[in-house]
Amino acid sequence: MATQYAISGTTAKGIASSVERGVAEGTLGPGAALPPVRRLADDLGVSPGTVATAYKELRQRGIVVTRGRGGTVVAAEPAVASRRPPKVPEGLRDLSGGHPDPALLPALVPPSRLSPGARSHRAAPRLARLEEAVRDWIGPDGVPVEHVTFAHGALDLIGRLLSVELRPGDAVAMEDPGYHHLLDLVTALGLRSVPVTVDDEGVRPEALDGALRAGARALVCSPRAQNPYGGRFSAARRDALVEVLRDAPDVLVVENDHASAVAGAPLRTLTAGGLPRWVHVRTVSKFLGTDLRWAAAACDATTLARHDGRMLLTSGWVSHLLQETVHGLLTDDGTRALVARAQKTYEERRTALLEEFGFRGIEAHGVSGMNVWVPVRDESDVVNGLRSYGWWVASGARFRLASGPGVRISVAELEPGDAPRLASDFAAVLGESEATYGG
Numbered sequence: 001m002a003t004q005y006a007i008s009g010t011t012a013k014g015i016a017s018s019v020e021r022g023v024a025e026g027t028l029g030p031g032a033a034l035p036p037v038r039r040l041a042d043d044l045g046v047s048p049g050t051v052a053t054a055y056k057e058l059r060q061r062g063i064v065v066t067r068g069r070g071g072t073v074v075a076a077e078p079a080v081a082s083r084r085p086p087k088v089p090e091g092l093r094d095l096s097g098g099h100p101d102p103a104l105l106p107a108l109v110p111p112s113r114l115s116p117g118a119r120s121h122r123a124a125p126r127l128a129r130l131e132e133a134v135r136d137w138i139g140p141d142g143v144p145v146e147h148v149t150f151a152h153g154a155l156d157l158i159g160r161l162l163s164v165e166l167r168p169g170d171a172v173a174m175e176d177p178g179y180h181h182l183l184d185l186v187t188a189l190g191l192r193s194v195p196v197t198v199d200d201e202g203v204r205p206e207a208l209d210g211a212l213r214a215g216a217r218a219l220v221c222s223p224r225a226q227n228p229y230g231g232r233f234s235a236a237r238r239d240a241l242v243e244v245l246r247d248a249p250d251v252l253v254v255e256n257d258h259a260s261a262v263a264g265a266p267l268r269t270l271t272a273g274g275l276p277r278w279v280h281v282r283t284v285s286k287f288l289g290t291d292l293r294w295a296a297a298a299c300d301a302t303t304l305a306r307h308d309g310r311m312l313l314t315s316g317w318v319s320h321l322l323q324e325t326v327h328g329l330l331t332d333d334g335t336r337a338l339v340a341r342a343q344k345t346y347e348e349r350r351t352a353l354l355e356e357f358g359f360r361g362i363e364a365h366g367v368s369g370m371n372v373w374v375p376v377r378d379e380s381d382v383v384n385g386l387r388s389y390g391w392w393v394a395s396g397a398r399f400r401l402a403s404g405p406g407v408r409i410s411v412a413e414l415e416p417g418d419a420p421r422l423a424s425d426f427a428a429v430l431g432e433s434e435a436t437y438g439g
Contacts, residue, residue: 007035010046015054023063023074034064034072060168062187075187088392095422096394098227098371098410100262100286104342106335108289111324125308125317126150130327134296137330141267143280147304149311150318151295154256154281157307158220159185160314161279164306165252166191166217173211173219175203177373177399177406179227182220182256195401196221198229200367201237209244218252219245223269225259225369228399228408230350232265232368242273252303253278261339262287264347265368271298279303286370287339288329294322346370352416353409356423362430370412376430379405385429391422 005027009015022028034040037055041048055072058064065075088094126149135145151157162172168190174183176195186193194211196219197204203221211219224232233241245253253270260267260282271278279299284292299307311317329335350366357364357374366372376382379395386393396406414422 005032007040007044009044009054010050012050012053012057015040015044015046015051016057019054019058020063028074030074030076032074033070034074036071060190062190089387091390092387092392093390094392095409095411095414096392098394098408099290099412100342100370101345101412104338104345105287105289106329106332106338108291108325109328111321111328121317121320122312125311127320127323127327130323130330133327133330134298138280138282138296138298141269142272143267143269143298144271145298147301148296148298149304149308150323151297151307151311152315152318153285153293154258154283154295155181155185156293157279157281157295157297158182158254158256159189160310161252161254161303161307162186162189162191162218164310170218171211171214171216173208173216173221174401175221175226175229176401176403177228177396178220178401179222179256180398183399183401186220193401195403197403198226198231200229200231200365202226202231202233203237203241205237205240205244208241212244212248212251216251218254220254220256221270222256222258223267224257224265225263225371227258227369228371228394228396228406229373230366230369230371232263233268233270235268238268238270238273242270242275245270245273245275249276251277255280257282259286259369262343262346262370263368264343264350276300277303279307284326284329287342288326288335292322292326294318294326346412348416349411349414349419352419353411353414353423356419357426360423360427362423362427366411370410372409372411373406374409374426375404375406377405379407381432382407382426382429385432386425389425389429391425 005022007015008018037048037051041051059066062075064072066072131148134148139145171192171194172186173196174186174193175198183193194214194216196211197207245251253275255270257267257280269280271280277300279297281295281297283295350370350372353372354364354366364372364374379397383393383395394408396408399408
């Protein structure tokens, strides 16, 4: 409880920092109640307005939430620092990380030709040959490529755009379940996530329409390999979503095509629908290397100017050494062949597990990408039950806003021959859970 932690400070900033410190250190845990404004003001000898301002700042930054008569409490997932996944217990087969199979990644060889001398690249931040390679890569999928830019990964680019386009308290339509780092990022920026349900075809049009009517000023979605559900846009679903978005011309549409080359599904892009504000983002970490913190984006002219203008004031540009490395890999025939093999391998591994689940009557989702989402009644029961069989999977809690419970299984390193045992063990755990709940 809050009484176990003495909040200090004589200014709004000092009070907010004191609360944040308590949350970061774990003394103020999720759900811990903060003192009422007037009581804390009396305790600290400050005005109620000072405390109210501190609480407002903490709310905008996602550290606390207000529950009406329930008062102000620490958020369930406070945005103080990035959450890290729980440590994998020793001796367990890890299927929780969502990382690519290292055996299917090319060898990273830094370019031999380094940037000569100390000079700024702000005047020419992007390598022209990499820009052309990106256009050749993205354009054939139907994405307009007149304007392209680079960033230090998808989260870097999306975070920069949202911080430029929106203000604290604004709403963002987010997939539910969705990628937990994106959900955390939105909260850390002081924005509100409006859950948009997904299915095997991705974002549901009626859910998106509801989010837009609720005031969402941006949409962040994945057209394929949706994480964690594995959905991908069909042509009909893409068209239906475009129709919904036509009635919201000021909404920024962020399309995160994070798995692209290894998604195992064609791209049906919203960006081909003539929308006024949009950006299509691609990274290479899933098939060229997890240490390649680089993203390419195609976008409308306004979005390009706003992104690049803000980047100019911060990091300025993406390292040309990194750009040289990415260009070399994207244009290498051997690497292309390896990526094609990786895409086929991931599809085989995902399909094998889904088939084994289907044989046992277990509902599971994963029509693209390298993850499988399994709805369950109790996440903890399933995670701990599978642990007893030697498996470690990701609890769905960190991926969810309002959707039902589930677990995420990463199949990138799960050989088809291992799928029957995992499915059998999963069925046994579900049986044990059913017995606990009385069928």
